[in-house]
Amino acid sequence: MLVFESPKEVQLFLKQLRGEGKVIGFVPTMGALHEGHLRLIRKARKESDVTVVSIFVNPIQFDDPGDFQRYPRTLHEDRYKLEMEGVQVLFLPSPEGMYPPGYSTFVEVENLDRYMEGAHRPGHFRGVATVVLKLFNIVKPHFAVFGLKDAQQYYIVKRMVEDLNLDLEIVPHETVREPDGLAMSSRNRLLSPESRKQATALYRALKLGKEMMFSGERDPKRIKAEMEKLLRTEAPLGKIDYIEIASLPDLQPVERVEGKVLLALAVRFPEARLIDNFILIPEDGLVWNERID
Amino acid sequence: MLVFESPKEVQLFLKQLRGEGKVIGFVPTMGALHEGHLRLIRKARKESDVTVVSIFVNPIQFDDPGDFQRYPRTLHEDRYKLEMEGVQVLFLPSPEGMYPPGYSTFVEVENLDRYMEGAHRPGHFRGVATVVLKLFNIVKPHFAVFGLKDAQQYYIVKRMVEDLNLDLEIVPHETVREPDGLAMSSRNRLLSPESRKQATALYRALKLGKEMMFSGERDPKRIKAEMEKLLRTEAPLGKIDYIEIASLPDLQPVERVEGKVLLALAVRFPEARLIDNFILIPEDGLVWNERID
Numbered sequence: 154m155l156v157f158e159s160p161k162e163v164q165l166f167l168k169q170l171r172g173e174g175k176v177i178g179f180v181p182t183m184g185a186l187h188e189g190h191l192r193l194i195r196k197a198r199k200e201s202d203v204t205v206v207s208i209f210v211n212p213i214q215f216d217d218p219g220d221f222q223r224y225p226r227t228l229h230e231d232r233y234k235l236e237m238e239g240v241q242v243l244f245l246p247s248p249e250g251m252y253p254p255g256y257s258t259f260v261e262v263e264n265l266d267r268y269m270e271g272a273h274r275p276g277h278f279r280g281v282a283t284v285v286l287k288l289f290n291i292v293k294p295h296f297a298v299f300g301l302k303d304a305q306q307y308y309i310v311k312r313m314v315e316d317l318n319l320d321l322e323i324v325p326h327e328t329v330r331e332p333d334g335l336a337m338s339s340r341n342r343l344l345s346p347e348s349r350k351q352a353t354a355l356y357r358a359l360k361l362g363k364e365m366m367f368s369g370e371r372d373p374k375r376i377k378a379e380m381e382k383l384l385r386t387e388a389p390l391g392k393i394d395y396i397e398i399a400s401l402p403d404l405q406p407v408e409r410v411e412g413k414v415l416l417a418l419a420v421r422f423p424e425a426r427l428i429d430n431f432i433l434i435p436e437d438g439l440v441w442n443e444r445i446d
Numbered sequence: 447m448l449v450f451e452s453p454k455e456v457q458l459f460l461k462q463l464r465g466e467g468k469v470i471g472f473v474p475t476m477g478a479l480h481e482g483h484l485r486l487i488r489k490a491r492k493e494s495d496v497t498v499v500s501i502f503v504n505p506i507q508f509d510d511p512g513d514f515q516r517y518p519r520t521l522h523e524d525r526y527k528l529e530m531e532g533v534q535v536l537f538l539p540s541p542e543g544m545y546p547p548g549y550s551t552f553v554e555v556e557n558l559d560r561y562m563e564g565a566h567r568p569g570h571f572r573g574v575a576t577v578v579l580k581l582f583n584i585v586k587p588h589f590a591v592f593g594l595k596d597a598q599q600y601y602i603v604k605r606m607v608e609d610l611n612l613d614l615e616i617v618p619h620e621t622v623r624e625p626d627g628l629a630m631s632s633r634n635r636l637l638s639p640e641s642r643k644q645a646t647a648l649y650r651a652l653k654l655g656k657e658m659m660f661s662g663e664r665d666p667k668r669i670k671a672e673m674e675k676l677l678r679t680e681a682p683l684g685k686i687d688y689i690e691i692a693s694l695p696d697l698q699p700v701e702r703v704e705g706k707v708l709l710a711l712a713v714r715f716p717e718a719r720l721i722d723n724f725i726l727i728p729e730d731g732l733v734w735n736e737r738i739d
Contacts, residue, residue: 160611168613255696257557258575258609263550282551290611316551318453318583320461403548 154236156243160251163244164291167205171293175202179294181285184208185225185339186234189329193298194238196326205292206235207244209251213259214280220426225339244292251287259283262309262316265404269417270305270428273394281306282313289319296322300329301442302336304415304430308402327442328429330356340425347390348422354387355420355429358396362416366435371410373398384420394419394426401432410435447529449536453544456537457584460498464586468495472587474578477501478518478632479527482622486591487531489619498585499528500537502544506552507573513719518632537585544580552576555602555609558697562710563598563721566687574599575606582612589615593622594735595629597708597723601695620735621722623649633718640683641715647680648713648722651689655709659728664703666691677713687712687719694725703728 157163171177178201180193186208197204208231215221228245235243259279265271266278289297299307311323329337334356335349344352358380365376377396384393396418400407407414417430432441450456464470471494473486479501490497501524508514521538528536552572558564559571582590592600604616622630627649628642637645651673658669670689677686689711693700700707710723725734 164611164613255605256609258553258555258606261552261554263552265550287609287611290613293613312548313551316549316580318457318580320457320583320586 154232154240154243156232156245158245158247158250160244160246160287160291163205163242164293167203167242167292170203177201177203177205177292177294179205179207179288179292179297181207181209181288181297183210183224183339184231185227185342186231187337187339187341189300189302189337191234191238192329193300193326194235194240196324197296197298198239200296200324201294203241204239205242205244205294206240207246207288207292209244209246209284209288211251211280211284212248213252213283214277216274216276223343223425225342244288251284260286260313260317262313265305265309265312265402268399268404268406269395269397270419273419278306278309282309285310286313286317286319289314289321294321296324298324298326300326301432302328302338302429304417304432304442305404308404308415312402325442327444336427336429338427340427343425344422345424348424351388351390352420352422352427354384354391355418355427357387358383358418359416359429359431362396362398363431363433363440366410366414366416366433367438371435373407373410376410376416380418384418388420388422391420391422391427394421412436413441447525447533447536449525449538451538451540451543453537453539453580453584456498456535457586460496460535460585463496470494470496470498470585470587472498472500472581472585472590474500474502474581474590476503476517476632477524478520478635479524480630480632480634482593482595482630484527484531485622486593486619487528487533489617490589490591491532493589493617494587496534497532498535498537498587499533500539500581500585502537502539502577502581504544504573504577505541506545506576507570509567509569516636516718518635537581544577553579553606553610555606558598558602558605558695561692561697561699562688562690563712566712571599571602575602578603579606579610579612582607582614587614589617591617591619593619594725595621595631595722597710597725597735598697601697605695618735620737629720629722631720633720636718637715638717641717644681644683645713645715645720647677647684648711648720650680651676651711652709652722652724655689655691656724656726656733659703659709659726660731664728666700666703669703669709673711677711681713681715684713684715684720687714705729706734 178197260282399415419428471490553575692708712721
C-alpha cells in the first residue's frame with residue numbers, strides 16, 4: 154500500500170494512473186475503521202482497479218471541539234486493516250496540508266442542511282462539503298462510496314456533485330450493524346458498557362417507526378411520539394436530539410408520510426452522540442438502506 | 447466552431463479531447479465581446495490546442511436586477527468574432543442548464559470578498575466563485591485566462607483554485623484600454639456620450655495615485671483624497687463607490703503603502719457602473735497589469 158501525505162503528490166500519482174486507463178474507486182474516512190468502513194472498501198475494491206482510502210479527521214466539520222478531541226484515532230490498526238483489504242493507496246493528509254495559512258474557500262449546500270444534523274451541528278455540513286470537494290479534486294475518482302448511516306451527508310454530497318458538475322458517481326452502501334442492531338460507528342467504542350447496552354434502543358425505535366408506517370400510519374407526530382416513548386424507556390441515559398421524518402432527496406420535514414422518506418434520529422449519550430436512520434418507501438414495504446434478510 | 451448548450455455534452459466532448467492529449471485553454475466570458483476579451487482569447491489560442499470560450503450572463507452574480515437586465519447581449523456579433531479568432535468550442539449554457547430546479551450549492555471565498563466590489567455588490571463574488579467552479583468542472587481546462595481589469599475577481603478565483611486543489615493554472619492578462627485610457631468593458635457601450643467622455647477620468651485618477659506612490663507618498667488617505675478631488679472635478683456625472691488601496695494577494699485595505707498593492711476604484715455613472723485598477727509595486731516603479739509602453 155502506498156501512503157501519501159501531500160495532496161499534490163497523490164494528485165499527480167493518481168492522474169498518471171487515470172491516464173493509463175485505470176478505474177479509481179475512493180472511500181473517504183475519518184479513520185478508526187470498523188467493519189462498516191471495510192464493507193465500503195470491499196465494494197470499492199470490487200468495482201475499481203485502484204482503491205484509494207483517505208483518513209482525515211477534518212477539523213472544520215466538528216462544531217464541538219470536545220468531540221474533535223475525543224474522536225478515536227487508531228492509525229496503526231487502520232493501516233493494518235487497509236493492507237489486509239488490498240487497498241493500493243492511502244491518503245493521509247495533515248490539517249495544515251488541507252488548510253494552509255490563508256485558506257478561505259468553503260462550500261455550502263443550502264436547504265438540505267437546514268434540519269436534523271444540520272440544525273444540531275451548525276457548520277457541520279459546510280465542513281463536510283468543503284473537505285469532500287477537496288478530496289474529490291485531489292483523488293479525482295471515477296466513483297466514491299458513502300455509507301447510508303450518514304444519510305443526510307449522502308444526499309448532500311450527491312446534491313453537491315450534481316450541482317457542481319463533478320464527473321464522478323456517488324455509490325451508496327447500506328448501513329452495517331452489530332449483531333444486536335446497533336449501527337456501526339467509530340464513536341461506539343467511546344460508550345460505557347451501560348450506554349452501549351441502551352444504544353440498541355435506537356435500532357428498536359427505528360423498527361417501531363417503520364412498523365407503524367408499514368401498518369398505514371401516515372402522521373409523523375404519532376410515529377415520532379411512539380418512538381420517543383420507546384427511547385425514553387429503553388435508553389434513559391440518552392438525551393434525544395431529534396427524531397425526524399423528512400422528504401427525499403430534499404430533506405425537509407414532512408406533514409404526512411408519503412413516497413420515499415428518511416426516518417432519522419440522534420441521541421446524545423454521556424460519552425458520545427449517536428445517529429441512525431431508515432430510508433423507507435412505506436407504500437412498498439421497503440427499507441432501502443437495510444440489508445434484506 | 448462547435449457550439450454546445452448542454453453542460454454534459456461539452457464535458458463529454460472535452461474529456462475525449464483531453465484523453466487524446468490535447469491542451470485545453472479556457473476563457474470564460476459574459477459575452478458582449480470587445481477587444482479586451484479578444485486579447486485574452488488570443489493568449490489562450492497561442493498556448494493551447496483547443497480553445498474553449500463560454501458565454502453566460504450569470505444571474506447569481508448580479509446583486510442588482512436592473513444591471514442584469516441592462517447587461518449588453520450581442521450573441522450574433524460574439525459568435526462571428528469567435529469564428530474569426532479560430533476558437534474551436536463555444537459553450538453557451540442556459541440559466542436552467544446551469545441552475546436546474548433544486549440547485550443548492552454555493553462557494554464562498556471568505557475575507558478576500560470583504561472590501562471593494564465585495565462590499566458594494568453583496569453576493570457578487572459568491573456568484574462568481576460558484577459559476578467559475580462549475581465552468582472549470584465542466585470544461586476541465588489546463589489553464590484559464592482572466593483579465594486584470596477585474597483584479598479582485600482574479601485574486602479570488604486564484605485563491606479558490608488553490609484552496610480547492612483544482613489542477614489548473616489561472617493565467618492573468620493585462621488590462622486592455624481604449625486609446626484615451628478607458629479600460630475596455632462590456633458596460634462602456636451603455637454610457638451616454640457625456641458619461642463616456644468623463645469616464646476617462648478613472649484612468650487619470652489611477653495615474654495620479656500611481657505618480658504619488660512613485661514619488662514616495664505612502665499614506666493611503668492622502669493618495670485617495672487627491673484621486674477623489676480629480677474624479678469630482680473631471681467626472682461630475684459619476685458617483686464614487688470607492689477608491690481603495692489594498693494588500694495583495696489578500697485584498698485588505700492598507701494603513702501604509704508597502705510592497706505589492708492594488709489601487710482600485712469604482713464609479714457609478716447614470717447608465718453604468720465602471721471599475722478600474724492598477725496593481726503596483728511602488729518601490730520598483732512597476733504597474734503589473736499595464737502594458738509597458
